[in-house]
Amino acid sequence: MNRTAPHTEPPPAGGSAPGRFRGPFTRWPRSADAVLATALFLATTFLEEGPGDSLVFRPLTDVPLPVLLLFTAAGAALYRRRHRPVAVLCVALAAWAPTLGSSYATLGGVVIVALYSVGRHADDFRWGPVGIGAAAAAVTVDGLLASLPWGEIVFSAFVMDVAWYLGRRLRLRAGRAARLRQEQAAEARRIVTEERAHIARELHDVVAHRVSMMTVQAGAARMVAAEDPRGALEAMAAVEEAGRQALDELRHLLGVLRPEAEGDGLGPQPGxxxxxxxxxxxxxxxxxxxxxxxxxxxxxxxxxxxxxxxxxxxxxxxxxxxxxxxxxxxxxxxxxxxxxxxxxxxxxxxxxxxxxxxxxxxxxxxxxxxxxxxxxxxxxxxxxxxxxxxxxxxxxxxxxxxxxxxxxxxxxxxxxx
Missing domain, CATH: 3.30.565.10 (Histidine kinase-like ATPase, C-terminal domain)
Structure with missing residues (x-):
């Protein structure tokens, strides 16, 4: 397990609510993934297990070219962990397999991050248990070839499982947060529609009442005018007709704004x-x-x-x-x-x-x-x-x-x- 030192990624911040901490993997995902892939490539290439379970620096000249190519492939694949998590895990396991049991079996950290990425970003849930089984088998083979205690082998496999589980839990939490935001948006739209219906009824009570009074007054003025020139009669008739048309248009527009007519009375509204x-x-x-x-x-x-x-x-x-x-x-x-x-x-x-x-x-x-x-x-x-x-x-x-x-x-x- 010392040769598979875990490198865990900070959990992504759930949502983007103002005031909530958002780490680099949320703010700058591409740059953060590039830094993570580079760091793990350097760690697997230049670090190896030393005496007393310590890590010591390994010169680049001590790394065989085939092994260096495997490290490069695993590190480069890790950059695509969000978009192709299952493929990244397969590349990491394939690159790790030829080095098992040797001092170059240092790709365990890459496999841990790949398992986390499968849980966090893979749509198909079934790939998680398959990846955990393959990683646990690789850890077991590596431990047996290196004569490691069984307790250390079991703990290494447990870490692999936890990495995937953590990613899966964060994915489920992010899904719940997204559904909650959708429900909030739908509820807000429903409330706005309902409130506009209430406003439509109240506007009808206020404006339509005043327009009706204008129509009645114009008709009365036409009937009881002290003077009776033809032009005045025509003007009053025009006012009355315009008032009736305005009332009809107002009722039509409010009917569009208020989908369902309500049958309550048209009493005076408060102020x-x-x-x-x-x-x-x-x-x-x-x-x-x-x-x-x-x-x-x-x-x-x-x-x-x-x-x-x-x-x-x-x-x-x-x-x-x-x-x-x-x-x-x-x-x-x-x-x-x-x-x-x-x-x-x-x-x-x-x-x-x-x-x-x-x-x-x-x-x-x-x-x-x-x-x-x-x-x-x-x-x-x-x-x-x-x-x-x-x-x-x-x-x-x-x-x-x-x-x-x-x-x-x-x-x-x-x-x-």
Whole structure:
């Protein structure tokens, strides 16, 4: 086993999450594999077993040319270990076999790395046990020819097995992480679609109601006009017709945006004027809420409704993730042509969980839905843990400007909640 000193590769970092350590084999795979192959070639060529289980330097002139060619072939093949792991293992074993029992049987480290690569990068699971059996047989033959103790031979075979097992476990973990990312992306798309359906219904309640009133008022003006010039009648008729067409187009577009029609009523939608009632409700649930600031000028209906919904969802999240007793502050700031909503909590409620535990798993509906509302108005939303504990949510809603159509691009910021 001393002649097959293992050279293990640092485990690849699972995923590429920000802040997670990523080693050289993940950051620069080609360069790292080239360095690894070169290092193992030099070790097998210039190192041999000395007295007392030590390693001593071996001059290049002491290595026969056929053996040097075998070392070169094994080292060169190792560079392709990610793309052709089974072939690399076969080359390593074939190069090792002629040297078994001699002082040149130093390709054990290359075989160990090749076995790890088969477990980590090979798609077919069956090649692992075959490779382990071949490597164990080679270790046994080498040990018997060199008269090594059976304990050392068994340990060498065990190391070969562990190398493959480690690579296989990392491959399975990486597969699970990839599936989790796919599930998270699918869940985020589902949440966005669902939230857009809710927004479509609420926009219908607000905009369609106002357009209907315009149509009614235009018709009444045409009927009761004090003066009755022909041009005025034609103008009022045109306003009425345009209003009806706009209403029909609006309903058609909202039908496209909302795939499944919902049969609930078209009652008035809440706004920031209803915030005191919302605060009273969450206070009854045990949340310690204070509201500071305010909005000076009246807001457009779409902004007023979205602002209320964002505050409502943010307070619901605080109650769900931090529990009753959490101190929460809602800050409203009207800044020229925009509105800023900030919701902060200390995360020290009676049912509070650790910040890491509260945000594991699939992204929550709340953050994705609130961000969808803000982006569709042309604004933005940031959310994440506070440095001193707790959670902060900041939404910026423009008071003027056009809606943004389509699904917003980019990854959500902050922790899912």
């Amino acid at each position: 920031l004027a209803d915030l005191p009632r919302l605060v009273a409700e969450v206070r009854e649930a045990g949340l310690d809420v204070t509201v500071t600031g305010g909005v000076g000028a009246p807001l457009p209906a779409r902004v007023d409704l979205s602002a209320y919904r964002i505050v409502q969802e943010a307070l619901t999240n605080v109650l769900k993730h931090s529990g009753p007793g959490t101190r929460t502050e809602v800050r409203l700031r009207g800044e020229g042509d925009g509105l800023t909503i900030e919701v902060l909590d200390d995360g020290r409620g009676a049912a509070v969980r650790s910040m890491s535990g509260a945000h594991e798993g699939l992204p929550g509906h709340g953050i994705v839905g609130m961000r969808e509302r803000a982006v569709l108005l042309g604004g933005g939303l940031d959310a994440g843990p506070r440095p001193g504990g707790g959670f902060r949510l900041t939404a910026r809603l423009p008071v003027t400007g056009e809606h943004v159509t389509g699904t917003p691009k980019g990854e959500p910021k902050g922790e899912p909640r």
